[in-house]
Amino acid sequence: MLAVLFDTFGTVVDWRSGVSAAVHRVGMARGVEVDAVAFADAWRAKYEPSMKPVRDGRRPFVTLTELHRENLTATMAEFGLELPPDEVDDLNHAWERLPPWPDSVEGLTLLRERHIVGPLSNGDLGLLTRMAKRAGLPWDVIIGSDVTHRYKPQPEAYLRAAAFLDLEPAQVMLAAAHNDDLAAARRCGLSTAFIPRPTEHGPGQSRDLQPSSDWNVVATDVIDLAHQLNART
Amino acid sequence: MLAVLFDTFGTVVDWRSGVSAAVHRVGMARGVEVDAVAFADAWRAKYEPSMKPVRDGRRPFVTLTELHRENLTATMAEFGLELPPDEVDDLNHAWERLPPWPDSVEGLTLLRERHIVGPLSNGDLGLLTRMAKRAGLPWDVIIGSDVTHRYKPQPEAYLRAAAFLDLEPAQVMLAAAHNDDLAAARRCGLSTAFIPRPTEHGPGQSRDLQPSSDWNVVATDVIDLAHQLNART
Known part of the structure; x- marks a missing residue:
């Protein structure tokens, strides 16, 4: 294995805790009552639908930061939250300040001793880049969706990442907490690793609690993935 | 300053020592006498001319690794060096295994405490990516020419790097040992830092020994650049 690329939101960082904490801080500062966790879930729920027109070619490529901001203003309207534009931008940057899961930094540090590590997000x-600096994620390389110009699970999102590294798809592993992401990567010829994140969506999470297929590796967390891969090479 | 991006070949790593050492090893292994330093200079001399048709739009974008390989086979013909294809590839990867200048790793480590650091190469x-892992260069992000799809000094090479970071050109500094690179970056609105590398081209170097303009910073090396920039912020 030459490169291990990671789904990021949910797999490496805990978006729900990070976003809801940022929303809570904004509410406190404004003296407004907001259900911060519900707000975070509502904001995130717009993520997939907002990428669809871009994936379908009905909308030119726009960055996730732009989609996040559109989805944020829609969510603010639903929750009756009003903010001046610079505070909207600042809240939108909550996605750059998400906390890593407890094993992420140590696991990536172990992995990168023998492999190229980066996000495939x-x-x-x-x-x-700003998320990595803030969270201390020791990526070797960052290939954003604005570099591949594709949103997962479009095949080119995976294939172009491998091509930018001058690697064959089979020389690249996707590590993710989401079975559908791994299925799309496998269809492109990538190697696959499943890491469960059973509280990504909160205590009542019902999806992605188990691997849905015979992925190349099933690990308990990123540290375990590093131990399993380093033991093979 | 939010991001400090570096010209890489010559500014961060010592291509002449690295390439000539690799050529020397190949000659020794093959029992062939090759003037390894002359070979390295001849190979590098083809670098600028080989990018010209791409810059001029007469040739579709090809990666520098591909150009390096074409230039290598031409140089081998000039020097009467014959190798099987896999050894040509391996010698071509000498550009991924260049040694950093003695101050590069320490200077970048200091700089990245307060700034985004990456190559603009x-x-x-x-x-x-492979150069950074091998040399221990602690980049936060890598924006290759295959990401911007432009070769310096084309303006888009600088402007697209800033745009990918979601920064204004003025929020990005180019650090380079080459005055012409800095002049092109300044025309695009980037901040500029000159670092002399008076032996990049060997003991008889006559160019780029001094700054040719009032660049925003003139530093003795990357460590000095880090001290100067960190003192400002």
Whole structure:
């Protein structure tokens, strides 16, 4: 294995805790009552639908940061939250300030001793770069969706990432907490690793609790993935 | 300053020592006498001319690794060096295994405490990623010429790098040992830093020994650049 690329939101960082904490802080500062966790879930729920017109070619490529901001203003309207534009921008940058899961930094540090590590995320390069600096994620390389110009699960999102690294698809592994992401990567010839994140969507999470297929590796977390891969090479 | 991007070949790594050492090893292994330093200079001399048709739009974009390989086979013919294809590829990867200048790793480590650091190089993403791992260059992000699809000094090479970081040109500094590179970056609105590398081209170097303009910073090396920039912020 030469490169291990990671789904990021949910797999490496905990978006629900990070976004809801940022929303909570904004509400406190404004003296407004907001259900911060519900707000975070509502904001994130717009993520997939907002990428669809771009994937379908009905809308020119726009970065995830732009989609996040559109989805944020829609969510604010639903929750009756009003903010001046610079505070909207700042809240939108909550996605650059997400906390890593407890094992992520140590696991990536172990992995990168023998492999190229990087995100393979729908996030854009600027967002992912600032997230990595803030969270201390020791990526070797960042290939944002604005570099491949495709949103997962479009095949080119995976294939172009491998091509930019001058690697064959089979020389690249996608590690993700989401079975559908791994299925799309496998269809492109990538190697696959499943890492469960059973609280990504909160305590009542019902999806992605188990691997849905015989992925190349099933690991308990990123540290375990590093131990399994380093033991093979 | 939010991002400090570096010209790489010559500014961060010592291509002449690295390439000539690789050529010397190949000659020794093959029992062939090759003037390894002359070979390295002849190979590098083809670098600028080989990018010209791409810059001029007469040739579709090809990566620097591909140009390097074409230039290598031409140089081998000049020097009467014959190798099987896999050894040609391996020698071509000498550009991924260049030694950093003695101050580069320490200087970048200091700089990245307060700034985003990355290459702004005509190298491609795969080459730059493997170079960084090998040399221990602590980049936050790598924007290869295959990401911007432009070769310096084309303006888009600088402007697209800033745009990928979601920064204004003035929020990005180019650090380089080459005055012409800095002049092109300044025309695009980037901030500029000159670092002399008086032996990049060997002991008889006559160019780029001094700054040719009032660049925003003139530093003795990357460590000095880090001290100067960190003191400002």
